[in-house]
Amino acid sequence: MTRFLLKRTGQALVVLFLVSLIVFVLLHQLPGGPARAILGPKATPEAIAHFNHLQGYDRSLPVQYGMYLKRLVTGDLGESYKLNQPVFALLTERLPKTLLLTGLSVVLAALLAIPLGILQAVRRGRLSDYVLTGAAFVAYATPVFFLGLVLILGFAQQWPLFPAEAPQAESVGGILAEPAGLVLPVVTMALGIIAMFSRYMRSAVLDNLGEDYVRTARSKGQSQVRVLARHVLRNALIPLAGLLGLYLPTLFSGTLVVESMFNYPGMGLLFWNAAQSNDFPVLLGVTLVVGVATVLGSLLTDLAYAVLDPRIRSVS
C-alpha cells in the first residue's frame, strides 16, 4: 500500500510540475508579452523595457521559470490587471463557492443516478430502460448552456418557481441561506453527471448480476432487494469513485459555463470575466489552480479507490 501511495503521489507531483510549466509557457505566449498586456498598446518601448527589467522578464527563460515557481510556492499568483487585487486573494474568496456548487451537483447526481442505473439494469430491455437510456443519450449531447437556458425559460420565466440568478452572497454560508437561487444552477450541472453516472451504474449492475456470487446468494433464497443492496451495489459503487476522478476536468469546465450563465460568484465567473477583459494573470492563475485541483482530486479518488478495493494496489 505504501508503495502504491508513494508511486501515485510521485506521478501527481510530476504532472503538477508540468502543469505549472504549461501555464508559464502560455504566459510567455501573450501577444506582445506580459508588458504589452499590462501597460496597454500605447506604452513606449522605454516603459516596456523598464517594466520587463523590474519584473525580471529580460532574464533567461529558465531563470524566469525558477522565479515563477518561487512566487507560486509563496502563494503569489500575480495581480489582476483589472481588479487590482492579488489573484491569490480573489481565488481564496471564489474557490470555496465553486466547490460548493460542484459538491452539491455531484451529491444530487449520485442520489438520482444510482437508483436510476439500478432500475435500468433490473428492468433491462423493457420500456423504462429504453426511455431512460434515450434520455441519457439526449442529456449527453446537450450542451450545458442550452440546458440552462431551457431551465431558465421553463422554471424562471414560464412558471416562475426559481430565480434565474444565483445567490450573490459574499460567503458560502450566505449562499446556502438562499437555497431557491441554487436550484437551477445545481440542477443544470447535475443533469449531465446523472446521464454519465446512470449509464455507468446500469452496465456495472448488469455485469455484477451475472457473477457467481449473485447466483449463490439467490440460491440461498435471498430476496432481490437484499441481493442488490448487499452484493451488487457494494461492488458496483467502488469504481464510481474512480469515475468521479476522471470526470473532474469536465466537471470544472461545466462550472465555467454554469457560473457565467447564472451569475454565480465562483471561480468560473471570475475566469469568464477575466477572459472578456483579457485579464491574463487571473486567467492563468485560475487555470493553474483548476489544474492543480484536478490533479489532487484524481489523486485523492485513486487513493480512496485503492483503500476500498485491494485489487487495485496489487495490479499497480
Added chain:
Amino acid sequence: MTAEAATPTTPQPAAGEPADDDGMDATPGLARRTLAVFARNRLALLGACLLAALLAFCFLGPLVHPTDQVHTDLDQASLAPGEAGHLLGTTDLGYDMLGRLMHGGQTSLEVGLAAGLLATLFGTVYGAVAGYFGGWVDAVLMRVTDAALAIPALFLLVVVAAMVTPSKPVLILVIASVAWLSPARLIRGEALALRSRDYVHAMRLMGGGGGRAVFRHIVPNAVGTMIVNATFQIADAILYVAYLSFLGLSIPPPAADWGSMLSSGITYTQVGYWWLIFPPGLAIVLVVAAFNFIGDGLRDAFDVRLQKN
C-alpha cells in the same frame, strides 16, 4: 492523469485485428464486413441519416431559402415564427432565423469537422511516435499530455482563444490544439501493442527505420481506432465551437454559429423569445447525438472481436 486505476468509462475502441498494411482500401473483405455491421446498428443508421439531413439543410438549404445574413433589417426585428413569411421568426437585428440557422450551421460544422480531423491526425502521429519509440521519448511525450489533460479543456480553450483574434482557420487551430490530447493517448496504447508484432520486427531486421514503422505499420493498423475516435472528436469539437461562441470568444458578427446564436438569444429570455433559443440549441443536440451514434456504430463495426460471423 489518473493512474492505472482508471475505470472503463469513455468508450475505448479496441484494437481489432490488424488490416493489411495498405489500410482499408486493400482489404475489401474487412471494409464490407465493417459496413454490414454498421448498417445493422439502427441507432448508427439513424445518426448517419440525421447527419446527412443536417448537412443538406445547412449547405443546400440556402439555395432553396436564400436570406441576407449580413445586413440588419430593424423593421423586421424580433418577429415571432410565422410572421411576415419568416417560418422561424427573426432575430433582434432582423435576420431571418431559418436562414441564420443554415448559415450558422455551416460555421459550426466546418470548424467542428476540420478541428476534429486535424486533432485526430496530429494526435495519431504524436501517439504513434510515443508508443513506437517508447523509453524516454514516450515518457516525456506522455507526461506532457497528462499535464495538459489535467487542465480542464474549456479553461485551456478560453485562455488560448483570448490570446488570438478568432477567424474560422484560427478557431480550427485553437480547438485542435486542445483536442489532440485524447487521440494521442489512445493511439499510443495501440502503438505499444503493435510495435511488438512480428511484422514490425521483420521490417526492422530488414533495416527499416522508425519513420517507416510509424507511418507504414503503426498508423495504418490503428486506422479503425482513428476513425472511431475522429467521430467522437468531431462531436466534441462542435460542442467546443458552441461553448467558445457562447462565452463570446468566437468569430465576431455578422458571422454566426449555433453557439453565438444561443448566446445572443439569452438576452431575450425575459421577454420569452423562445425561437431564438430552441432552434440552434436543438440543432447542436441533434448533430452531436448524430456523431455519437455514428461513432458507437463504427466502434462496434471495427471491433472485430465483437463481430459474429
